Amino acid sequence: MSSVAIKGWCPSAHRPMPSGDGLVARIRPRGGRLSAAQALAIADLADRHGNGLIDLTGRANLQIRGLRAQAHEPLLAALAQLALLDADAETESQRNILVAPLWSEGDDTHMLATALERALGERPLGLPAKFGFAVDCGNERLLAQNSADIRIERSASGGLMVRPDGSSNGRFVTRREAVPAALALAKWFLASGGANGGRGRMAAHIESGARPPHAVDDGAVPARAAPLPHPGVRAGGALVGIAFGQMQSARLRVLAEGASGLRMTPWRMIYVEGVREIPEHDGILGHADDPLLRVSACSGAPACEAAYAETRALAAALAPHMAAGAHLHVSGCAKGCAHPGPAAVTLVATADGFDLVRNGSTGDAPALRGLTRAELLADPPAVLGDR
Ligand code: SF4
CATH class of the missing domain: 3.30.413.10 (Sulfite Reductase Hemoprotein, domain 1)
Structure with a gap:
């Protein structure tokens, strides 16, 4: 049974939110990535069930705008077919992971984001709606300026670490330990009273005096933060800006055609896999001086x-x-x-x-x-x- 969220909630696919132009339904790409086929299908769904406008959000999700209430059930069915629908609203809400988008197949960011997403999908923990994770394991951190409550990231000494937001230190982990350590930190947050009435953030909890257990905080400090990447062609693809983080379905189609996949970012940019030049279309920003x-x-x-x-x-x-x-x-x-x-x-x-x-x-x-x-x-x- 579909439901429409109370206005002011974060919209999701299961619980779209009313807005001035109809319902807004959020789609959370797995690992922050859509295959080209998924992206093309979303463009079609935006035309068929919405007003053709698609947002790219600050959490690297897409939103179909102008959705008609009677189109919600067909949209859910289509998203399920595309493997883009979670079992329920709570699982969908918990799968709140930012992934540093310039990963390579099989590297730490890619592997750990996949493992974390799988673990969060297995069992609801009861985390607050806005509580999120970041997986950011490149040599320089790309997501340092983006909101996340628990971070799996590269340490200054080159290893992996897990860090609660609001703390300058974290805990060193191996690749195998990283996801269990992140989940343990999330459970500590809940057990120590960080959530109240479906709200609560890690940084505020630590600011209020809560101290993560001794197993967290062994002096690991995060690697340098990278400046925000500029749009442009890179090895393996192109990073493009999306004006105001919103596009017509036609713009999403242009990006998907010729790409092997699209990786969403929280910076109003999309990384277009496998292209060697900037796709040409109104509102696609390919140059740093735009x-x-x-x-x-x-x-x-x-x-x-x-x-x-x-x-x-x-x-x-x-x-x-x-x-x-x-x-x-x-x-x-x-x-x-x-x-x-x-x-x-x-x-x-x-x-x-x-x-x-x-x-x-x-x-x-x-x-x-x-x-x-x-x-x-x-x-x-x-x-x-x-x-
Ligand atoms: S979208 Fe803009 S106008 Fe609407 S509530 Fe947010 S800040 Fe206000």
Whole structure:
């Protein structure tokens, strides 16, 4: 029996969430990867059952938008056929793993992500909905800036380690020990009272004074964090940006055709396996200097009912006026879903126009208030740069 989630929950395939443009159903690729055939099928499902729009989320998942309520059951059946559906909503929620996307077949990241996913699928632990794992075992850590509660990662001395978020140290592990150690840490989190009413995060738990057992924290410190990778062709494929983390089904088809698979990232980018050039299509960002890489925006109006204004067209119009390396975020309300962290400039839509925050996030004090769209677009350098 399909169900529709209470608004405000994280959407999933089993429990889609109502939004301004219909239901939103989230698809969690296994190991962060879709085969080309799975990606093409999702593009078809988005057209058949939704409004053709597909989000790439900050947790490296896809979302079909504009889903009609009566299309939920057929969508679940199709996802099951594609091996993209978990047994139930709880198993789906628990399989919350970010995988560093530039792995090679059989390396530590690939092997451990596969093993962790299998282990989490075997038995629900009762972890909170937002509780997640990261598997990030390259020589430099790619996911250091991305939210995760338990990390399997490379240590500075070259071995593997498991680390709770909020602690600068972790525990050295062998490849065989890594997944059991991560699960033991998750169970400690629950047993020590880290979860309350389906909520709770590791960093807050440790911040509150909880101490992982002595077996965790033997002085292992993580390897250096890598800078965010740029779009471009690499050995074995191409990393491409997806403007605003949203695409029409046609764009997903272009990416899948000619690829052996697509790996999702939490950076509004997709790694296209097996191609030697950047696929050409509107909204596929293949070059590091593309202005659209300097901006982000939440769904805004009309897709989100909470939004006070349209966001993405405004962000696109302002993008060329942002300096290289500076980031502009446009938020449809103060919640700041799409970019909770700070940006050089954050515009927050309110009932009275846009508030502008410098070097902060939606919750910080604005430098300017009540700007109209026309004022923002009339002389962007003056407003954005405080000329
Ligand atoms: S920040 Fe506000 S307007 Fe934007 S998606 Fe979140 S709730 Fe909607």
